[in-house]
Amino acid sequence: MNLSLLDPFAVASDFPETLTETLSYGYSTCVKFNRKGDYLASGLADGNIVIIDVDTNSVILILRGHVRAITSLCWSEDGRYLLSSSRDFKVDLWDLKQRSAIRTVVFDSPIWGSTIFPDDIFKFTASLFENDAVIVDMSEKDNAKIVKLSTKPVMANSEVNSSGSEEREGSHRKRRLKRHQTLVCTLSKDGKYIITGTSRGWINVIDRASVKTLRSFKVCDSNIKGIEISVTGSRMIVNAGDKTLRQYLVAPNWESIQLQQKYQDVVNKIQYNGVKFSYDSEYLCASTLGSTHDIYIWEAKMGSLVKILEGSKEELISVDWNYRRCCIAATGMDSGTIYLWSVVYPQKWSNLAPDFEEIEENIDYEEKEDEFDLIDSAKESGKVDQQEQYDVDVVTKDEKDARGFSFIDSFVIETKLDDFDAIGSI
Template sequence: MNLSLQDPFAVAKEFPETLTHTLSAGGHSVIIQFNYKGDYLASGLSDGSIVVYDLASNGGVVAHLQKDGHIRAVTSLCWSRCGRYLLSSSQDWSCKLWDLSRANSPDRQVSAVIRSVRFDGPIWSAVLHPSNPFQFTASLYEDNPVYVDTTDEDKVVITTLQTQPFEANEGENSTERRTPDTEPETKKKKTEKHMTLVTTFEPRQGKYIFTGTSKGWLNIISSETLQTVHSVKIANSNIKNLVISSNGRKLAINSSDRVIRQINLPDFVNDSNTPELWEFEVEHKYQDVVNRLQWNSVAFNHNAEFLVASTFGQSSQDLYVWETSLGSLVKILEGSNEELIDVKWNYSRCMIGSTGLDSGCVYLWSVQFPQKWSALAPDFVEIEENIEYDEKEDEFDIVDDEILVQKRLEQEEDLVVDITTMEKFDARGFDIEESFVIPVKYE
């Protein structure tokens, strides 16, 4: 009796549901990041080293970056689009750019760190420019964010970014009548310092830098002029996460008021409007009104149709998945026995990864497709129970092989196969890009 196997193409699953892997090699993981192609997973550890897993080989360790690395816990990781470079920031006040072609070099004198920048304080996070892996932004603790250009190895250019939003329209053009009692409060409000907690680039061309402040302001800075071009107040509390979808259409803002806000972004590439005319209206708000959960981290899937978030607190150990078009909760991913911190979405493999707070393990949720035996033979039929088979009259007649070959050639005569032109998209619709392959030491 054959089992009725589900066809993976009959019901398209666009988000994972099952916990399939638990990775714990190297040490206590605190931060993770998938590369653009989805073949590698970088895990930053609490001791400052970085472990790179090869997802194509079922999670085997392909590199362990620790020579000339960080001496304290890693705070952020960011891959270059080509997959060769990896940027890391740490609590040791430094950012390092790793060249993974040197990760497993037989020469022990060769270091994988090709750029290292040290700041005057701790670093919240650092993000690489989408087009240039030698430029990045870093948000510093109790200091202004910076834009760093390390193209020239001997001369590192560090530019301080503006943190104060545009607040000129609040007081100068206002017709509201002021009193002596309210005037000092207005001046005090203007002099309050906005600390930038998180920065990120517009993902397609990197024309703009998005920054979130401790007062709930979203500032947009031009990456060419490094001047603020637009400011809007989103919340009344700290902005912890800024996540832009890979297609650049949606923005998710995670703040300390237990609300995740989803915003539709303008087309920065083709939009001819001036930045002053941009509108950032909140499309959906995601929150747990019953338990009032705080959210640790958020991530979009490849086309921004789904949003996943990890929850704060020992009592909650799940991941929440929402549908962004309606703003409704569609799935709660279970399986871990501890609080989950960082969460990332692997676009190519439809996989969600997260780190555990207590154990430091990396949990991976994937889509499991049962085997479809009918794909092996076109005439194979799957049945749910035993049935009586009726033999055809000519089923076992001896037929000349030449006749069968001739019939097959006649059927394939009109089929034209192009073996020279390379496809631009794979079967799932993703761009086919050449990605760097980390060399492996087989000894």
């Protein structure tokens, strides 16, 4: 049913509330919606990638190129290209129009995750297992240029030498520290800065053009598992190994970050896995690893818990938020099932017409003599409805949909009959 005909209070819901679908297309390890929200990419443990149509919840395309579990997926802005990383030491750039990988980069270690630059599909940044994070330029097909990013933080009150020891100013004592390792990296929304998290609890802000570390911030004493930046770019959430989510306000040009909220369960000691902001960064959701098997949703400004999404029977790993469809997807650890929470819209048939009347049972109705005539007696007498005198514009497109989102042009994946023969092999 058209969204404009539904209950306006239900359409205005900011977050989903009910588990509506469970999809079992192989063992899913990570999920990612495209920008428009009409496709869901699911990376499997066997290295395959399935593209799911959100409207029908059916597989429309299978990408085969990896041989081990997929660790991360990243869509391009137009939805035509998909960047995938895997434990087989390889990163592939897929062209969904050609249905094949157009670029492949092989590293010396597995990849934690990779993110494509918003203004250049042939450039991405990646964090590697027990190695430095890198920026890769694969404009040339057979000659990818790899630049390593510095892991050492820029400290204000201490200096770190190349051997990994830390010497504090004003003291003759040296303390040996373990070498920093970059565990996660992501991009600012404008793509000018690379944000990395280390195993020692530091956040590094690296300039993309000069590949130099501009600033460093100490956020905790444990390793950083994930970094999520809101769509507006004003907020950042840091998922650390100490079972705490830290929310920061980000200054322009990443000059400073200010701690705003902390999210933790001091009673159950829940470990959080995937984290995601809503489209306006007013809400935050996180999947849990533990006995709860739920997804928590907080109000970001006040830090209050507003909803717990229940229904899954296993621990949840990857999570993604489809803003335009008001849907949250998460993958289960045991079975690899994809769980979808969304808003159940109540059907209000009385919204179809002002004179529409809902009845409990069928009744006999006697129609008038001229009720369904093409030209009734009222029009013959000159009493024509004023609204019927205006022409209906069926050419001009609306700028926004029923929920207030601007329409965007996105790539449409062509469906072929040969693809359905291969779906049964998943």
